[in-house]
Amino acid sequence: VQLQASGGGEAQPGGSLRLSCAASRFGFRLDDYVIGWFRQAPGKEREGVACISDTDGSTYYADSLKARFTISRDNDKNMVYLQMNNLKPEDTAIYYCAALTHRWVRVCLSVPNRVTYRGQGTLVTVSS
Numbered sequence: 001v002q003l004q005a006s007g008g009g010e011a012q013p014g015g016s017l018r019l020s021c022a023a024s025r026f027g028f029r030l031d032d033y034v035i036g037w038f039r040q041a042p043g044k045e046r047e048g049v050a051c052i053s054d055t056d057g058s059t060y061y062a063d064s065l066k067a068r069f070t071i072s073r074d075n076d077k078n079m080v081y082l083q084m085n086n087l088k089p090e091d092t093a094i095y096y097c098a099a100l101t102h103r104w105v106r107v108c109l110s111v112p113n114r115v116t117y118r119g120q121g122t123l124v125t126v127s128s
Contacts (some may be wrong), residue, residue, distance in 0.1 A: 001117050003035075003097045008122030011087045017124060021080040023099030024119070030073070033099035033116065036108045037071060039124075041093040048109030049095070050082060054102055057068045060109055087126045096121030111117040 006008040007019040017038065022029055036051040050071035051060040059071050080097060098115035100108055 001006075001029050003030075003099060003117055003119040005095060005097045005119050008095060008124045010125045010127070011089055011128055013088055013126060015126070016083070016085050017087065018086045019082040019084065019095055019097075019122060019124075021076060021082075021119075027063075028098065030078050030082040031075045032100060034105045034108050035071075035073070036098050036100060036112075036115070037080075037082045037095060038098060038112050039091075039093035039095045040121075041090075046112050047093075048112060051100075051105070051108035052080060055107050058105070059070050060106075084124070085095060087124075089126050089128075092124060092126050094121040 002024045004022045004024050034054050039049050040046045040103050049119040050069055052071045052073055068086045072081050096119050098118035100115050104111050104114050
């Protein structure tokens, strides 16, 4: 199973993008897992962006991003989204979504190496 991230592209500073995360296999439920968004920019460490719990919908954000990014689920559509507003050039990165088991929920942003499933990611480029 892989998770498919989509919705990336080019945006101008101050613009918005919404990323989507879907499961590649029919019947795989995203709401059975903590879903996290991570990003990696060229030459930089992988960074946890946001996570959403599998049980109560609690959300977790990188402190520097929580004012601009929003993670959400649509369980009916079996999708997870990342709304990114007021984009900045430093948001340029490959963004991917990943599934983690519940045990990692409270530290989900800091354990990208503990994911159970992930995808290839989608490129977000912010430039004028």
